[in-house]
Structures are given as structure tokens and as C-alpha cells.
Amino acid sequence: MEAAARLFAARGFHGVSIEDIGGAVGVSGPALYRHFSGKDALLSELLLDVSSRLRESAVAVVTSCPGPRESLDALLNVQITFAIEQPALITVHDRELGNVPEPARRQIRRLQRLYVEEWVTVLAELHPECPAARLRAATHAVFGLLNSTPHSAGELPAQEMRPLLHAMARAAIDACVNPH
Amino acid sequence: MEAAARLFAARGFHGVSIEDIGGAVGVSGPALYRHFSGKDALLSELLLDVSSRLRESAVAVVTSCPGPRESLDALLNVQITFAIEQPALITVHDRELGNVPEPARRQIRRLQRLYVEEWVTVLAELHPECPAARLRAATHAVFGLLNSTPHSAGELPAQEMRPLLHAMARAAIDACVNPH
DNA sequence: CGACTACGTTAGTGATGACTAACATCTCGT
DNA sequence: ACGAGATGTTAGTCATCACTAACGTAGTCG
Numbered sequence: 001m002e003a004a005a006r007l008f009a010a011r012g013f014h015g016v017s018i019e020d021i022g023g024a025v026g027v028s029g030p031a032l033y034r035h036f037s038g039k040d041a042l043l044s045e046l047l048l049d050v051s052s053r054l055r056e057s058a059v060a061v062v063t064s065c066p067g068p069r070e071s072l073d074a075l076l077n078v079q080i081t082f083a084i085e086q087p088a089l090i091t092v093h094d095r096e097l098g099n100v101p102e103p104a105r106r107q108i109r110r111l112q113r114l115y116v117e118e119w120v121t122v123l124a125e126l127h128p129e130c131p132a133a134r135l136r137a138a139t140h141a142v143f144g145l146l147n148s149t150p151h152s153a154g155e156l157p158a159q160e161m162r163p164l165l166h167a168m169a170r171a172a173i174d175a176c177v178n179p180h
Numbered sequence: 181m182e183a184a185a186r187l188f189a190a191r192g193f194h195g196v197s198i199e200d201i202g203g204a205v206g207v208s209g210p211a212l213y214r215h216f217s218g219k220d221a222l223l224s225e226l227l228l229d230v231s232s233r234l235r236e237s238a239v240a241v242v243t244s245c246p247g248p249r250e251s252l253d254a255l256l257n258v259q260i261t262f263a264i265e266q267p268a269l270i271t272v273h274d275r276e277l278g279n280v281p282e283p284a285r286r287q288i289r290r291l292q293r294l295y296v297e298e299w300v301t302v303l304a305e306l307h308p309e310c311p312a313a314r315l316r317a318a319t320h321a322v323f324g325l326l327n328s329t330p331h332s333a334g335e336l337p338a339q340e341m342r343p344l345l346h347a348m349a350r351a352a353i354d355a356c357v358n359p360h
Numbered sequence: 361c362g363a364c365t366a367c368g369t370t371a372g373t374g375a376t377g378a379c380t381a382a383c384a385t386c387t388c389g390t
Numbered sequence: 391a392c393g394a395g396a397t398g399t400t401a402g403t404c405a406t407c408a409c410t411a412a413c414g415t416a417g418t419c420g
Contacts, residue, residue, distance in 0.1 A: 011278060014194035017377055027398070030379075034397055039378070094331065095275065098191060133335050134344065140332035141325045141348055148324030151274070152317045161317065168321055168352040175351030176344060197407060207368070210409075214367055219408065 001046055002088075009091035009150070013043060013099045043096060044104035050093045051111035054082065058118040068125035072173070073166075075119055079146050080165050084158050087150040094147065116140075127177040138176040142169050181226055182268075189271035189330070193223060193279045223276060224284035230273045231291035234262065238298040248305035252353070253346075255299055259326050260345050264338050267330040274327065296320070307357040318356040322349050 003024035007016040018039055019029040036042040061074040083090050097108060119139045120132060127135070146165055156164070183204035187196040198219055199209040216222040241254040263270050277288060299319045300312060307315070326345055336344070 012192040012194055012275075014192055015279065018379080019377075028400090029377095030400090031398055033379070095192075099195065134340070137332045137335045137341065137344060138348065140335070141328045141345065144328030144331065145321045145325040145352065148321045151324065152320035155313050155317045155320070160314070164314065164317060164356060165321065167355045168318065171351040171355030172325065172348040175347045198409080199407080208370090210370090211368055213409075 001042070001049070004042055005046055005086075005088040005092050008043070008046075008096060009088040013039075013096050040099075040101050043092075044100050044108075046089070047093060047097065047100060047108045048104060048111070050089050051108050051115070054078070055111050055115045055118070058115055062118055062122060068122050071122045072126065072170075075122060076146075076166055076169055079143070080162055080169075083146045083149045083165075084161060087153065090147050091150050094143075123173065130177045134176065138173060141176075142172060145169055145172060181222070181229070184222055185226055185266075185268040185272050188223070188226075188276060189268040193219075193276050220279075220281050223272075224280050224288075226269070227273060227277065227280060227288045228284060228291070230266075230269050231288050231295065234258070235291050235295045235298070238295055242298060242302060248302050251302045252306065252350075255302060256326075256346055256349055259323070260342055260349075263326045263329045263345075264341060267333065270327050271330050274323075303353065310357045314356065318353060321356075322352060325349055325352060 004016070004021045007020055007024060018032055021042075022029045022032050032042070036045065057078045058075060061078055062071045065071040065074055097105065097112075100108060116136065116139055119142075120135045123135045123139065124130070124132065146169060149161065149165075152161075184196070184201045187200055187204060198212055201222075202209045202212050212222070216225065237258045238255060241258055242251045245251040245254055277285065277292075280288060296316065296319055299322075300315045303315045303319065304310070304312065326349060329341065329345075332341075
């Protein structure tokens, strides 16, 4: 699945063949059908895995934080860690939902929506006067900011990237409610 | 080309057939070969068009601005307008470079790099103490933020989206150099 | 009129790719 | 030891798709 994620991120779902994925892990082609019922199922499992891990982390982190300020910091760290350590998964996660067939598609959308709502809830506690739609748009914008790591890969070492992204995202969120 | 951009954005380059593109504009399949030498050429032309338009706008705007502060505002407006009005083009632009064959690929990369350097130059004038690598990473992060519009489509009307993105991006950039 | 060009059509063709079938092999528990 | 299940392999099959060929039909200009 890791190999598949890397290939899907690089060339897109339809640009990768079963043979490619098998080859990347040292087996050849149809061996994969012993583990996945098909190419679609592989993608579904990938996205379900990512979505549920993200949501689980978010829930865990928010419930164990004393207040919204700390929750937001923790949410930022979750997403930043994911974006830096698993750039391929992040890339596939927000590009390939359209290629997932219908039963799984709905479930993935649901998990993604719940993850976003986790953010929006925390932000709403911090800024009760801000309408939810605005907070949702801001959340998506912050995701875009944080998920830019695949594009700036190699520009900066991870140890510098991490606080940079944190500071930028934090500032962007504050600006969202306070247009200066 | 607009139809192709929409389809590529939705399903990925390899997920769209020549027949699909033709069908979307009311002709059927091979008619497209009267206008493009092939599917690759269509994609190349799309990306070349976008990259050069972006770079041209950036150069025009920067040279006609009195100072870096105004230049940055103008650059933000260029990118925001593009992201809001042409979400499909923006999506294709930062996803499908890997599917462009080699002669055109290099040229597109060059234009993209020049566009980024336009931003980095302006930012360097505003923050001379900040290393260029950091500014480059921040620029990519801001692009990610602004290009999030396809994800939050429909959340917010464009008239609200525009100043929101502007404020968030502005704040993120300031935070980049001033980690608070 | 009559050639030429621009632009469309339908009917192949050859390659690629997802998936299946039939056939090894390796590791077990008994 | 041995049969069973898990996990490979190679050799098809069938659909899809980029692209070509051959042909039709305006408009345009001599």
C-alpha cells in the first residue's frame, strides 16, 4: 500500500498499472489479487485508512486537551506531522477521491467531513463570532497551506519546515477572523 | 481546452479519453486531431498557456508597482483571481506536470520557476534578513493556501472568499519572517 | 464552375492493462 | 510424511484507448 501510494501520488491512479505496483515491491502483477480484490479496492483501502487515522488522531488530541487553544496547536501538529512524514498519502488523499467507487466513497467523505468538523468546532470555540462557513473555508485553506510540502520538498529541512508551517497556519487562522 | 481542463481536473489526465474531451464540446473523438497533434500536446499547450499567463501577469504587475508592499498585494490578487475564476486550470497546473513529455516539460518548469522567483524577489525586498530558501517554501505554502478554492467550492461566495484568502495569505507571509 | 482547404465523420489497428485460469511452491498442523 | 492453505508464477482474455485511414461536406478563391 505504501508503494501504491507513492506511485498514485506521482502519476495518478489511472497512470499506474497493477504490474507497476507489484514491480515496486518485488512481486509481479497479479500476485496482488491475493491481497486486494482489485485496483479500486486498493485505492479505497488506502483512502479509508488515511481518513480514519486522521480523524482518530484529531478526536484523541482534542479530547485530551484542556482548552481550544491547545487543541488547535495539537491539530496543527497532527496535520503537519502527517504532511511531512507521509507526503504521498496526503497527495493521494486529496486528489483521488473521485476515483473511488461508490460504497467506499461515501464513507471516506464522511470521515473527511468529520475531520474538518473537528477543526471547525475548535475554531468556533476560539472565535464564536465567526460564521461556520467562513471557518470551514479557512480550514480548507489551512489544509492547502500545510499540504504544500510535496511541492516544496527539498527546499527546507523538516526541522525548519515544521515550525514555519505552524507559524504560518496559526497566523492565517488568526487573520481569518480578524481581517485587520 | 477549457473542457479538457475541466475533465483533467476531475478525473486526472489518464482518466480522460480523447472521446470524452470531444464529447464534451459536441464533436466526436478524432476530430480533435485537426487541432492538436495528440493528447500529450493538448496537455502541454494547456500548461504552457497557464504558466506563461501567470508569469506575464506577475511581471506586468510587479514592474508597474511603486514598491514591494504594493507588488505583494498585486501578486496576491493575481493568484486569487486565477484560483477563483479558473479552478480547473489551477488544479491541472499543479498536478499534471508529470504527464507532460520532455520538450515542453522543461519549458513549463522554467516558467513556473520564474513565477515563483517573482514572488521570492518581492518577499526578499520586504524581508531582507530572511533566507531565500525559507521564502521559497513560504511561497509554495501560500500557493497551497490560495489554491484550496477547488476544495472549498460552494462553502463561501466569491465576494467573501476573495478578501478572506487575501488576509490569510498576507498574515501567513508576515508570520513566516516573524515567528512570534 | 472547380480545385483547394478546413473540418468533420466512421471504421479500423495495435498496444496496454485489469483481471482470470491453471499451475508451482512453501509452510504448516496433525 | 502429507494434505491444506497461503502465496507466488506465467499465459491467456477482453475491454479500452490513442491514433490512423478513408471518406464526406461545406465554404473560398481562381
